[in-house]
Amino acid sequence: MDNAKLPSEHLDSFKYCETACCETPPTEICTVFGQKQHISMEAVMLVIAEKLGLSGYGPDGFGPGMPFTHRDEYYLKFVANIAYGNKAGKDKAPIADQEELELFRKARRHLSKAVFDEERWKKAVGNDEDLWRRVVYVLNRGGRFEDASKAYEGDKVTHQYKNQFNLFCEAVATGRHSMTGKNFSGLPIAEPVRDAAGRDIHFSGEFPFQLFTYKLIMGGQSRTIGNYWTMVAQQGQNYVQMNRRDAEKFGLKDGDLVRLEGPTNLKGTIPLLPGVEKPVTGVLKTEEGIRPGTVAVSWSYGHWAYGSQDVSVDGALIKGDKRRATGICPNSVMMVDQTVKNTCLSDPIGGSCSFYDSWVRVVRA
Known part of the structure; x- marks a missing residue:
């Protein structure tokens, strides 16, 4: 939060950061607009702009004497906006003192100038010493945070949404279900789980757990399995997460290898090739934070491709990396629309897949 003193013991966390999560990027270094930088999406976009001579890029990309030749010169302006505040500069972030500046530099001293160049960073926020120190203050804390005591003014929230909020959506109400022909409701309503024909689905007690999925903050889409830094933070796998009381009820314990089975996948397997199946198995993790009667599995693990298996390309063997095959992918045990x-x-309106309307049983593998 603003005005919070950063304790000197944060030096220990910065030492950890240097070796664990802030390594120099592994990609090659290229030169764009005369600036050395690691190959990245932004570097590709900048080099295209350089080759085509596009306006808004180059030595005067943001205006006379304000270059846009490196991604830092773009992203640091976002941080400068946060540090400057929302009220015409009347709620600026505090200015980092000398000790904070040293913490900031020490946390990045192992990085090359292609990644961290204090002069380039300072110039990116306008060569304003006060603003630069405010930016450092924000970066040292990973953001800017308001004290919880300021959440309300009287009995109203401080940060109010003062635009129109529509509860009725005419575009939805005039639309029709493609199979039943009935109009959708233009209001938010609660409905039972239904199939594509609009028929209610009733789940058997044989499948006692409602399955839901989510994305770990250090994961995301399936492609993130190749990010070994974040995989290490997650112990290289995901889990079948269950409430402790449910585990005790079904004779399971933390660390058991379990298999998920669903109403339309009684074997709990993923068919890959004729005669080749992958079991939907994972390690059980009991948690109080999981609601009884449900199980959760995070997304992005349990692959059988994405470089996890050996592949032959033009007669050359490309060895797979078994780290990419760890964990469990729950998709195949989710209910198939009959x-x-x-x-x-x-969802019949938006067309998105349902990631929560499936019931499963959990058995020891």
Whole structure:
């Protein structure tokens, strides 16, 4: 929060950061607009702009004497906006003192100038010493945070949404279900789980757990399995997460290898090739934070491709990396819509897949 003193013991965390999560990027260094920088999406965009001579890029990209030749010169302006505040500069972040500046530099002393160049960074925020120190203050804390005591003014929230909020959506109300022909409701309503034909689905007590999925903050889409730094932080796998009381009820314990089985996948397997199946198994993790009667599995693990297996390309063997095959992918045990036969349940309005309307049983593998 603003005006909070950064304790000197943070030096220990910065030492950890240097060796664990802030290594120099592993990609090659290229030169764009005369600036050495690691190959990245932004570097590709900048080099395209350089080759095409696009306006808004180069030595005067942000205006006379304000270059846009490196991604730092773009992103640091976001931080400068945060440090400057929302009220015409009347709520600026505090100015970092000399000790904070030293902490900031020490945390990045192992990085090359292609990544961290204090002069380049300072110039990116306008060569204003006060503003630069405010930016350092924000970066040292990973953001800017308001004290919880300021959440309300009287009995109203401090930061109010003062635009129109529509509860009725005419575009939805005039639309029709493609199979039933009935109009959708233009209001937010609660409905039972239904298939593509609009028929209610009733789950058997044979499948006692409602399955839901989510994305770990250090994961995301399936492609993040190749990010070994974040995989280390997650112990290289995901889990079948269950409430402790449910585990005790079913004779399971933390660390058990379990298999998920669903109403339309009684074996709990993923068919890959004729005669080749991958079991939907994972390590059980008991947690109080999981609601009884549900199990959770995070997304992005349990691959059988993405470089996890050996592949032959033009007669050359490309060795797979077994780290990319760890964990569990729950998709195949989610209920198949019995109307269309080959897809999961889905939202009839937006068309998105349902990641929560499946019930499963959990058995020891």
